[in-house]
Amino acid sequence: MVKSVDIAIAILLLIPLIALLAIPTYNHIHPTLGGISFFYWYQLLWMPLSAILFFIAAVLWNAKENKEEKKTRNRNARHRGRRR
């Protein structure tokens, strides 16, 4: 089953990919920033932005896995309890 948190993680990971695959949208010299053409600083900007998006995704993802692991542990504990 696909949960909303899975969709959120997928979107967070895909945003930078889409932004960088859309080459014609950023393949310009102007506006320059400190003498650097847009083509370069746009892609540089995506480095910190991606780190932020990826980090949020990592936190969501790890929390989701912690929850799942806790569930499995509880279920296993119940099974053991019943066996006793």
Added chain:
Amino acid sequence: MINSISITVFVALFAIFVYLGFYGSRWRKGNLKQLKEWGMAGSRIGTTIGWFLLGADIYTAYTFIAVPSSLYAKGSIFFFAAPYVIITYAFAMWLMPKFWKIANNNGHLTVADFVRSVFNSRLLAVSVAVVGIVAELPYIALQIVGMQAVLITLLHGVGAVNFIIELSLIISFIILAAFTWTSGLRGAALGSIMKDVLILLTVIIVVLAVAVLGGFHSALLTAPSTISYFKLPPSLYNAYWSLFVLSALALYMYPHVVNGTLAQSDPKKVRKTASLLPFYSLGLGFLAMFGFMIYGVPAALKYVHLFPASVQGTQVVPGLIITLLPSWLSGAALLGIFIGGLVPAAIMAIAAANLFTRNIAKEIRPNMTPAGETRTAQVFAVIFKFLALGFVFVIPATFAIQLQLFGGILILQILPSFVFGVITKRINRYALFLGLLVGVFLGIYMMVAANHFAVWTTTLIATGLGPVFIGMLALLANIAVVMVGSLIAKAFNATNGAKAAAYKY
């Protein structure tokens, strides 16, 4: 500027680095006669060192020398390295924690171990190991080119240019071999911290210096218009995205990267570390831009023109350093670049040697003693470096990035075995083997054809959609064979055997 002060600083810092390497062999002491100790630091590497070890996969001679060099020689197309070092971490966040858990549950230390179990195929495991080793060789060669570039800078003016170029290559190789033999992964990990600190400092200072001098504006005005520096020619759109997407997929296939990931202590930390690494990539982005920035610094441009075109590009970053920084700081910065080739080369050679010992030598001689394993790995680490040296002569130093891209074409061919193995068991082992063969041979053939049977200066091949990265075409052919082969196997009810069916993730 290069003078006795910069050389003294360089040598003094190198002495500290060597001390760290030797100290590393005693750090968090383990029995170095055991392969897992020499080659994986006994899997006791935590988050901080893990960060530097994985950061080291990006901050290599690829970043310091090869990317700026090719950007200088060929223009904006080579800025593909920037999106590459963003996207690769999204892929890693998905694949590597999954793989870490599988490897941990089943005692796998390499991708070949995993492939052997999940598909119940020794043939496939050995093929994956061979491709992994061969793919590391050109990448190691690139590091040697980086070390050579720094020595050329330090020694230029001492003698005739061609003599200096050859001498630098020999010294680099000897230092690399001696360092790997003695220190193993532990020493390399400690060394990589020193390297990253020196380099990030250098990048910040040089970028500030160029900005203060107004170098960016004048670069925009004075760069020759014959090369497309400031935006991408539309004919290269497909080349650009195929290079960055496939490079992103390739990075985490490399044995040394898998090794570095498995050496970390927790899969959730692996994911978190990967998620933050794009921020670290900013350094790569700025270094890449040194390739055109040099047009804003006439003294540096004059310096690189001292050299023949075949090595000119490799002098871009060292040239900017020695013209913009005071001599003591140039010495420190150049050392950062030098060990920036040395440490990754050692890490790669160690990973290749581990793979050879574990997945090839032990298949032939299963009764090897632990001490014998370590010795085999040490000896082969040196042999692989010799083989790597061969690649240095195939590709001109200015185009050293093609070494990494050629390694990428090869290593991408194990992607189906690795990734499909992680997500499904329904793929047929012989189909994977056949796909791998087709991918590797097609990749090499296209490489030779695209370069018209002469020296290798490109990894792009002309297609109806403009030039595209050969690695993508070879991988697509590989995957097509795997898919069709698996469907045929399914039609004939062929399976991967009882062992594969019983394998638990």
